Each structure stands twice: as C-alpha cells, then as structure tokens.
Amino acid sequence: MMRLLRITAVCGVLAATWFFMIKPALAANCYTYTDNIGLVCEAEPSQPTFVEPQSPVGSFIPTQQYARLNDNINVYPEPTTASTPIRNVGDGFVTFSWWIEGTDGGRWYVINPGEYVRAEDLRVHDDSDFSGVEVHQQPERPFGWMLVDYWPSREPGAEPTPGDPKLPRYTFFEVFDAQVDDEGWIWYDIGSGYWMRQTYVSIIEIEQRPAEIGPDEYWVEVDLYEQSMAAYVGDRMVYAGLVSSGLNRWPTYEGLFQVWDRHEKTKMSGAEGKIDYYFIEDVPHTMYIDRVTEIALHGAFWHDRFGYKHSHGCINMPPRDAEWVFNWSANAPNDLWVWVHTSDPNHYFDRYDPVETFAGP
Numbered sequence: 573m574m575r576l577l578r579i580t581a582v583c584g585v586l587a588a589t590w591f592f593m594i595k596p597a598l599a600a601n602c603y604t605y606t607d608n609i610g611l612v613c614e615a616e617p618s619q620p621t622f623v624e625p626q627s628p629v630g631s632f633i634p635t636q637q638y639a640r641l642n643d644n645i646n647v648y649p650e651p652t653t654a655s656t657p658i659r660n661v662g663d664g665f666v667t668f669s670w671w672i673e674g675t676d677g678g679r680w681y682v683i684n685p686g687e688y689v690r691a692e693d694l695r696v697h698d699d700s701d702f703s704g705v706e707v708h709q710q711p712e713r714p715f716g717w718m719l720v721d722y723w724p725s726r727e728p729g730a731e732p733t734p735g736d737p738k739l740p741r742y743t744f745f746e747v748f749d750a751q752v753d754d755e756g757w758i759w760y761d762i763g764s765g766y767w768m769r770q771t772y773v774s775i776i777e778i779e780q781r782p783a784e785i786g787p788d789e790y791w792v793e794v795d796l797y798e799q800s801m802a803a804y805v806g807d808r809m810v811y812a813g814l815v816s817s818g819l820n821r822w823p824t825y826e827g828l829f830q831v832w833d834r835h836e837k838t839k840m841s842g843a844e845g846k847i848d849y850y851f852i853e854d855v856p857h858t859m860y861i862d863r864v865t866e867i868a869l870h871g872a873f874w875h876d877r878f879g880y881k882h883s884h885g886c887i888n889m890p891p892r893d894a895e896w897v898f899n900w901s902a903n904a905p906n907d908l909w910v911w912v913h914t915s916d917p918n919h920y921f922d923r924y925d926p927v928e929t930f931a932g933p
Contacts, residue, residue, distance in 0.1 A: 622705040622715070622744070625811075625896050633856070633891050638697045638873050639681060640665050641851075645693040651680035658687060664841070664851030665697065665874045683853070699873035702742050703892040704801075704813020714747040714777035716760075716800075717814060719879040724766035729753030739768075747775060774798045774879045776812045782828055782911050790901050791909035792869070794887055796824060797916050799879045801889065803897055811900070813893040816872065816882035817912075824885055824912060829861035831869075831908040834898065842884065850884060856891055857898035861910045869910065870894055887912070 627634050641664050646657035651674035666683045671691070674680045679691035718739050723732035728751040739745075745768075749761035758770040775798055785791050787806040794801050796817050803811035817824035835858045841851040856871035869887045871894030878890055887910075889897070901908040 619708055621707060621709045621711060623708055625703055625706050625892055627892065627895070628899060631895060633895055636699075636854075636856075636873070636891075637668050638665060638699055639668055639683070639689075639694040640697050640874070641689065641694050645689065647683070648680075648688045649686055650675070651688045652676045653690075662851055665853065666694070667854040697874065700876040700878065700890050702814070702876065702878055702890050704811060704890070704896075705744070706811055706896075707802075707809045710808055711746075711778065714760075714775050715812075716745060716747065716773050716775040716798075717741075717879065718743040718745075718768070718772060719774055720772050722768070722772045724762060724768050725759075726765060726767070728759035728767050729755070729757075730767075736766075745773075774800050774814055776800050776802055778802075778807075778809055779915075781807055782909075784828055785909050785911075786906070789906045789909060790904035791911060792897060792901075794824075794869075794910060794912045796826065796912065796914045799881065801887070801893070803900065811893075811896060813890065814878035816875070816878055816880060816888040818883050818885040819881050822883070822885040824867060824883070824887060825862065825865065826912050826914060827862075829910045829912065830906075831859045831861055831901065831910065832863060833860040834858065834902075836898070857889075857894035859898060859901070859908065859910075869897065 641661055643663040645661060646653075647659050647661060648655050649658050651672055654676065666689075668681045668683045668689075671679050671681045674688075674690075680688045681691060681694060683689055718741050721738055721740050723736055723738050725732050726736075745762040747760045748763055751759050751761075751767075753759055759767045760770070760773065760775065762768050776795075779793050779795075779802070781787075781791070781804065785806075790803070790805055792801055792803050794815060794817070799815055799817060801813055801815045802809050835855075837854040837856055838858050839853050840855050840858075852874065856873065858868050858870040860866060860868040862868075865885060867886055869889060871891040872883070872888035873891055875882055875888070878888070882888060897908075
C-alpha cells in the first residue's frame with residue numbers, strides 16, 4: 573500500500589485552505605455556555621498552526637547581496653585595473669557589501685575587504701523569496717506546496733475547469749483526502765472542492781522518529797522523494813519546508829547522520845577543471861553531516877528550484893530556512909540528527925529539475 577494513502581477524509585470539511593500568505597487571521601475560541609446565555613468566546617485567541625518565520629535580530633539574510641562572477645575574471649586590491657590582480661577566479665557566486673566609483677571610472681563591487689571586481693565582470697543576483705513554515709501545533713493532516721504554476725481539478729483524474737484559478741508555485745495548502753486515479757496517479761483534496769495531482773506538489777506528513785533518536789532530541793527529516801524537510805523535537809514537528817538534494821549524477825546518500833561541524837558562512841568549491849566546477853563564497857548556515865562525502869545542510873542563494881533535485885550532493889535549503897534550523901539546533905541538547913531517506917521508493921515518476929542551470933554544492 574502506498575504510504576500516502578493512509579490519509580483519511582475529514583467529514584464535510586471543504587473550507588478554503590490555500591495560504592497565499594502564511595499568516596492566517598486569529599479567531600477567538602467560542603462555545604455555547606447555556607441556552608439562555610448563548611455563545612461565549614474566550615479572551616485568548618487560538619494560535620495558527622503554520623507561521624511564516626521572521627528573521628532574528630542581527631540576521632544578515634535580509635540585507636545580504638549576491639552576485640555571479642563571469643568566468644576567468646580578475647580580483648583587484650584597489651578599484652583600478654592599474655593595480656596588480658590579487659587572484660583570478662572562474663564562474664561562481666560571491667556576496668558583496670557595497671559598490672564604489674573606481675579611480676579610473678566605472679563601478680566596482682567590494683566582494684571582500686580589500687577585494688574589488690569590475691561591474692562588467694559580474695551580475696547582481698537575487699536569492700529566493702520562498703521559506704517554509706514554523707509549525708506551532710502538531711499538524712492535524714498532511715500539507716505541502718505547489719511546485720509549478722498549475723490549475724486544480726474539480727475531481728481526481730479530471731482536467732481543470734476553464735476559468736478556475738491557477739495556483740502559483742509555492743502556494744501552501746493542507747490535504748483533506750487522497751485518491752488514486754485509473755492511471756495510478758495520486759490526487760490530493762486541497763480544500764474548496766479542488767484536487768491536485770501528485771506531480772505538481774510536494775507533501776509533508778508526520779514521520780515516526782528513528783529509534784536512535786531520543787524523545788527530547790532535535791532532528792531533521794529530509795525526504796528525497798518529496799524534496800522536503802521537517803524539523804522535530806522528539807515526536808513534535810516544529811518546522812517544515814522544501815529542499816533541493818543532489819542531482820542523479822551526484823546523489824545525496826541516505827542514512828542517519830549527525831551534524832559534526834557548522835559555519836555561519838563558508839566557502840565551497842569543487843570539480844576544478846571539470847564541467848561541474850563550482851565556486852561559491854559565503855555559503856550561509858552550513859551544517860556538515862557526512863565526514864566522508866562532506867555533505868551538508870546549507871542555505872542556497874544561487875537558485876530558486878526548491879522542491880526539485882538541483883545540487884552537487886548537499887541538501888540545499890532556502891536561506892531563511894537554513895538560518896532557522898542553524899539557530900534552533902544550536903540550542904539542542906544533542907548534535908543535530910539528520911535522517912535522509914526516500915519515503916516512496918516505488919514511485920511513479922522521477923521528479924527532476926526541468927531547468928538546466930548552475931548546480932553548485
């Protein structure tokens with residue numbers, strides 16, 4: 573039996589569950605006190621289950637700026653080509669603090685203290701706006717995100733109805749039921765009478781804690797099939813989001829690991845002289861989990877393909893998600909456990925990234 577078919581229907585519940593903004597309005601808890609008194613509402617409003625994370629005080633994520641270097645360019649000690657280059661670098665990504673006008677004209681970017689790059693030698697790059705959600709209560713049902721812009725259907729296996737809204741990529745929803753159509757595809761009831769086929773979504777549901785992890789320990793589940801992650805304290809889910817694991821050429825290996833080294837920012841490079849060469853400075857919130865392969869959880873600012881395999885083997889996370897896990901796990905009573913697995917090995921299709929771009933670590 574397929575793992576996701578253990579989802580059960582919620583009787584008569586078809587309330588809209590698309591969270592285009594993950595900050596639902598708070599509502600008071602109300603109940604009938606007596607027939608004479610009628611409805612009584614508690615002063616303390618109920619708390620939402622899913623909340624968008626906020627950057628902590630002192631975070632560099634909101635103000636960090638990124639750029640992609642052209643291939644084989646020079647880095648100078650001063651904002652002028654009259655100076656002798658410090659080094660020569662290939663195609664890769666860097667962060668920069670500011671730009672200035674050079675002594676011989678033109679704009680120069682400061683990529684490190686005392687390191688300048690000409691404006692024509694790089695392209696300013698925006699990181700992903702996507703982030704997962706803090707989970708403030710144990711979820712009552714599975715939930716997930718759209719991976720592509722697509723229309724929902726009125727019933728499993730049906731074509732979308734003309735005029736129905738297209739759901740944008742990264743739309744959040746909850747799952748109220750699941751059915752398999754005549755071709756074997758799983759369809760999810762996402763509320764309001766709409767269904768979405770499994771090929772367009774990534775689903776998260778509560779997983780059982782591995783036996784090696786204690787009831788009060790911190791751990792992260794990484795699901796290679798769904799390309800998702802969920803953070804737990806014991807059996808309680810506290811955070812969830814999307815990831816990008818290794819492409820088929822450079823797979824992310826399964827197993828139970830523990831974080832053995834961590835860096836707020838670090839440089840990553842590899843495959844020198846090969847087609848898959850990469851060079852990235854200031855990779856944010858890196859947590860190494862495998863000493864042999866040097867695989868890590870880390871933020872990825874150089875792509876926005878979360879929900880698809882897209883890396884050189886590491887587990888890429890949206891920058892805000894990596895920051896959240898990094899800060900949260902620093903207070904753990906244990907070295908953070910990371911359980912990497914494939915939730916449905918007998919899957920119907922391979923979810924691969926249809927956009928061929930720079931992979932990186």
